[in-house]
Amino acid sequence: MKKLSVLLVFLLITGVLLGACAPKEEPVVVEEPAVVDEGPLTDLGGRDLTIAVENAYLPFNYIDPDTGEGAGWDYDVWDAICELINCTPVYVEAAWEGMIQAVADGQFDAAGDGITITDERAEIVDFSVGYVAIEQRLLVRIDEDRFETIEEIVDNPDLKLGTQTGTTNYETASTYLPDDRIQAFEQFPFAVQALIAGDIDAVIIDEVAGQGYLGENADQLKLVGPSMSSDFLGFIFPKGSEIVPLVDDAIEELAQNGFLNEVNAKYFGPDFSITYDDLFPPEPVDFLACEVTDIGGIDDKSFNATAWKGVEDAIAAYGIEGVYLESQQQTDYEANINAFLEEGCDIIIPVGYLLEEATVEAAKANPDVPFAIVDVNYAVADNIFGSGFAMNEGTFLAGYLAAGMTKTGVVATYGGFAIPPVTVFMDGFVLGVYKYNEVHGTDVQVLGWDPATQEGLFTNSFESTDEGRSMGMTLVDEGADVIMSVAGPVGAGTLAVFEDQGSGFLIGVDRDWTIDYAAQSDYILASATKGIDKFVTSQIEAVMNGTFTAGNLAGDIASGHVDLVYNPAVQVPDDLKAEIEDLKAGIIAGEIVTLPVSE
Secondary structure (H helix, E strand, C coil): CCCCCCECCCCCCCCCCCCCCCCCCCCCCCCCCCCCCCCCCCCCCCEEEEEEECCEECCCEEECCCCCCEECHHHHHHHHHHHHHCEEEEEEECCCCCHHHHHHCCCCCEEEEEEECCHHHHCCEEECCCCEEEEEEEEEECCCCCCCCHHHHHHCCCCCEEEECCCHHHHHHHHHCCHHHEEEECCHHHHHHHHHHCCCCEEEEEHHHHHHHHHHHCCCEEEECCCCCEEEEEEEEECCCCCHHHHHHHHHHHHHCCHHHHHHHHHHCCCCCCCHHHHCCCCCCCCEEEEECCCCCCCCCCHHHHHHHHHHHHHHHHCCEEEEECCCCCCHHHHHHHHHHHHCCCEEEEECHHHHHHHHHHHHHCCCCCEECECCCCCCCCCEEEEEECHHHHHHHHHHHHHHHCCCCEEEEEECCCCHHHHHHHHHHHHHHHHHHHHHCCCCEEECEECCCCEECECCCCCCHHHHHHHHHHHHHCCCCEEEEECHHHHHHHHHHHHHHCCCEEEEEECCHHHHCHHHHHHEEEEEEECHHHHHHHHHHHHHHCCCCCEEEEECCCCCCEEEEECCCCCCCHHHHHHHHHHHHHHHCCCCCCCCCCC
16 A cells, blocks of 8 residues: 655663662671662562543554454553553643643653654653654645746745644744745644645645555545655653653564564554554535536536636545536436435525526525525525626636737637636726737737627637647638636537647636646636636535525635646746735725726
C-alpha cells in the first residue's frame, strides 16, 4: 500500500556505574549509619508508568478498528521498554492540544505521539534520545499540478495552507506564510477533509502521518515536493525525570537486538494497511441526495460535474448516499425527476435552466420533497431553492484579461444555447473587452456576441466537441487568439484547435479548466468559475439540519460564488493583474456595470 523510508538515529548512551561502596566502619566508635548513594535507577520495580497517547496518530498510536484496543508503534515499543526496565505501561488517551504541558506539569510519566524534539519544548520537558528522523512534506489533491513546492505556494497569493495547531508543522508553515494564509485545525483528519473538499490547497504534514492518509484516499491525495525539514522525534518526560536514562538505555538495547528494525518494518513498511478511513469512518446517515443532469452528462467537466462535486463533498463530510441520473435528451428531464420521486430522495438537484419547467411541475405535485435547482433563480414553489450566479462579473474580468493578452487584437466568445444562463457569460465578457479599450485607448475586436442586439454564435449543443472544434477553427480563421466557450465540454474542441496550432488561449467557464484539462493547460489562460458545488452542498446541509426553506441564491464575486482563476503556468503581467483586482473591487462596490444597460 505504501512505501516509507524512515531514518533511524540511535544515540549511544555511555555506561554508568551502579551502586557505591559503603564507608569503612571503625570497630570502636559507634556512628549513625552512612547514607548510601544507590546511583541511577536500574529497575522500576514493576511500578505503573502512565504514558499519554492521542490514539489518533498513525502509525504511532490508534484504536485498532478490529479489536477496539490501543495499538501502534508507541504501544509495541513502550511494552518492550517496560520489559527491560521492569515497569507496567498504563496508556492514557489525551488530546494533542495540551499534551506537552500536561507532561511538564507531571500529569503523566511520559508521552509518545511522535513528538518533535525542539529547543523550545526542551525548556519545559526532558526528551529521550531521538529515535526517528521525520520529513515534513506537502499533502495535496491527486490532480494538483499548480505547485509542487512550498516556495510555489508562497508565490501564489491565492493558495491556502492547512495544518494542525500546536505542531511543528504549523511552525514550519508560519516561517513561509502569514497567518491569514494558514488554516489551523485541531486534528489532522479535519485538515485533510478540508483539503479533499477544496477548502484549502495543501497540508503540511509529517511524511509518516501523510502516508496514513493515502490508503483508501490514494485516488484523491498524494505527497509532493522535497522535505521542508528533517526533525528528530523523541519521548517526553517531566523535567528532571529519573526515568529518562533508563529509557535511553532501553532504546539502545532495542536497537542493538534488532527489535526496533522489526517494529519499524511492521508499522512503516508496505504491509501496514490501516488508514485514517479505517479509524474515522463516517457515521452512516440515512439520507439520499439525487442529481438530475442536463444533457451534457455527469462528466461534462462543467456545471453538471461541478454540481456532482457538491454531492460528493456532502458524501465525504456527512456519510450520506448520493446518486445521479443522466439526461440523454430533454424529454428525459421529467422522467428522471419522477424516477427519483419514486426512489424517495431526500433532496432532488436538477442541474440547468432547461430543467426549470419539469422541476416546478414536480415540486408543486410533491410539496414535501425539497428541490435545489442550478441556474434557475425565479422558479416559484414552497419547496424550491434556486440559484443564480452573476457570471457577468467573472466574465467581465475575463474579457478584460483577454483584451490585455491578445496578440492579434481579436478575441471571441460563443455559447451552447441562446439561453440566459449562457448569454450572461457573453454579456460580461464583451463588456470587459470594451472596458479594456476604454482604459487603454485600444481597439480590441470581439467576435461572437453583440450585447446590444443579444445576437451571436451558438453551437446548439452542450456535448459535441466536434462543434467546438468547428466553431474554434472559424473564429481562429477570423483572427481570434483568445476564445471563451460557454458550452460545457464543447469547449474542449476549441481547446484542441489551439493545441494543434501551438498557440492561442481558451478561457474556461464554470470550473478551473486547468484541472480538468491538465494535459492541454498550456492553452488555457484562465477560468471564470461558478460555485455550484458550494450551493449544492449547502442545500444538502440545510435539508439535513432541518433549515431548508424556499428561496434563491444570488451568487456573485462578493459572496465568493463567482471568480476569475488564473492559470499559474501562464505569465500574466503584474500590472494587468493589478488592474483586474481594482476592477473586482469596483464591481463589489457597485461602481462598475457588467451587464448591458437597456435603453
